[in-house]
Amino acid sequence: MAQGSTSASERARRSSAARRGAQTAATGIQGLDFILDGGLPEGQPTLLRGGPGAGKTAIALTFFCHGLEQGEPSVLATFDESPEALTRHAHALGFPLDEHLAAGRGRILDMRPDRSELVSGGEVELTALLARIGYALDALGARRLVVDAIDGMDESFAPGNSLRAELTRVFDWIRERDATTLITSGEHSGFSERFGLEDYIADCVILLRQEVRYRRMTRLLRILKRRGGGHGTNEFPFLLDHEGVFLSPITGTRLEARPSSERHTTGVEGLDAMLGGGGPYRGSAVMVSGQSGTGKTSFAAAFAAAACRAGDSVLYLSFEEATEELLRNQRSVGLDLASCIDSGRLVLEPLLAVELGWEEHLLRVMRSVQGQAPGVVVLDPASALGDPHDDRQGKEMLLRLFYMLKREGVTVLATELLPDYSDGVSNMDVSSIIDVWIKLRRDERDGRLCRLLNVVKARGLPTSDRVLEYYLSGDGVHVANGAETGGAS
Structure with a gap:
């Protein structure tokens, strides 16, 4: 032509x-x-x-x-x-x-x-x-x-x-x-x-x-x-x-969020005290990191139960425990999640992480969020979503997921399993988008196991600079001397 x-x-x-x-x-x-x-x-x-x-x-x-x-x-x-x-x-x-x-x-x-x-x-x-x-x-x-x-x-x-x-x-x-x-x-x-x-x-x-x-x-x-x-x-x-x-498009060039001055309680009185007398802001991202046996899921369950009592709808995504298993295990620390489910405020969705690719996990989580429109999302443990063959892709997925939840004004709490050989160093490398980061660790003192907690960061909140002991009992999670904040961020 x-x-x-x-x-x-x-x-x-x-x-x-x-x-x-x-x-x-x-x-x-x-x-x-x-x-x-x-x-x-x-x-x-x-x-x-x-x-x-x-x-x-x-x-x-x-x-x-x-x-x-x-x-x-x-x-x-x-x-x-x-x-x-x-x-x-x-x-x-x-x-x-x-x-x-x-x-x-x-x-x-x-x-x-x-x-x-x-x-x-x-x-x-x-x-x-x-x-x-x-x-x-x-x-x-x-x-x-x-x-x-x-x-x-x-x-x-x-x-x-x-x-x-x-x-x-x-x-x-x-x-x-x-x-x-x-x-x-x-x-x-x-x-x-x-x-x-x-x-x-x-x-x-x-x-x-x-x-x-x-x-x-x-x-x-x-x-x-x-x-x-x-x-x-x-x-x-x-x-x-x-x-x-x-x-669900998972890329964007603008960082947008819905900031709120309202706060959640974490469900653990001593931890609230370490955060200046209250928990994280609504719409923020919270991560609880720790080794196996430090009680990460109990912190997550306490947070979910407290949100339900406050009238929030909660979507709890469990990647390692089935529903009945999670309910049974948390009863040992005095948490009755079954009543939260019966009230209609808590939805528990177990997903087997090893069966799905990281992109599919992201989409399934986002579809659940869009379908149920919860105020709070718990990812337990979020580290199970990472790609063990490609650290970069796992990090990208989690950053996108946290950003998308924050953009919708959803409060997200994620737990992270730290390997024993990590010396407390996070493998997820997503701290840049996390608003409140809590680290748990084990220690041995005088022939007994001690569990220790510290707040690494808490954007916009007064926080304790102390490392405090906490313990799990039949009536919940308790932080010793949690009322002493000792500093501000």
Whole structure:
């Protein structure tokens, strides 16, 4: 094409964009809409591509079903799986798709290639396919369209023709119809040579991939391009399970928080005294570090129980103890967490840390926080979330997690297991974002085990500079001489 000339597809794209401005259509995935600056570009084709199992169909079904739930008539054309299979997949994601279809709000077109019907003179009649889709759009008055696995019809074209050569027609047709369209395509070997044109003619391109590190798999999403609007430029992990698709952007350039002058009690009277007569500020990050056997979980449980008594909702994420085990063990120090659960203020969620990658842990925690909107989150122990194979990634994950909780105004208390060989040095290296840091340690004196406590830092609070002994008994955690603060930070 001569320099300075404009193709028909480009003219159609510009005309469509000028009519709509920067309007978007929500996908139903909050995190994806956020990094897309509102959602998919309205009236334009978006290409979603990735390898097997990357989550293409799940995201496409979420976009399709979200439109139906919002009262938008929608059409899905499938070139791979049967309509029955897609309906089952939607149910697995929590969408009653069959009810929407029975009510006539949406339609699934089975477009799987059948050469006996679609081939004339040795070539697929693309016009017939588009006419069928257009008829369904007109019949429903729909502007939301999903074309799933369009690359599945590539082999149906004669050698002299190809899907790549016809894609410009498809994308132009979508713009002329002013249909907000999500098109999925697989990731093939030599993709750039065979299908690379798709990335250029689509108005928005979303890439999915799977990453396997140390035998743990993480799904990742990246926005390659988006014409006419901004978008997140990083690679974002996302969850795909029985609760659907969950993506939470975990990067940012601005440090924001919701400072409060209100304070929590720690549930340990002597520790409150070491913090100037009260506990940490609401919305702050607290870390309790210590070796095995120092009672870190008892401090965390005391904090959670005190927050429940004060009327706060608490999400307690336990990465090493099951629910019944944690309840039993804390009864030995006089803490009745079961009554907190019965009151509805405490939610205990045990998660097995070794089974999940660090990105998936982050997303599961954030999904729990968003779903339950607690005032307090306990991570016990947060050190279990770190990646033992990559200290840098573990640190990054925890920094992002603490920041995201603080940004939402949630108070977070995390416990950290210090190895015996660490000599009291933290391996997590996240002290920069911690507001209150309490260290616990063991010592032997005159043939008895002593437990010692000191406050390393407490931003904005008067704190004790003393190292004090504490003990665990049947009626709680007690700090000896805790009323003597002895200094200020």
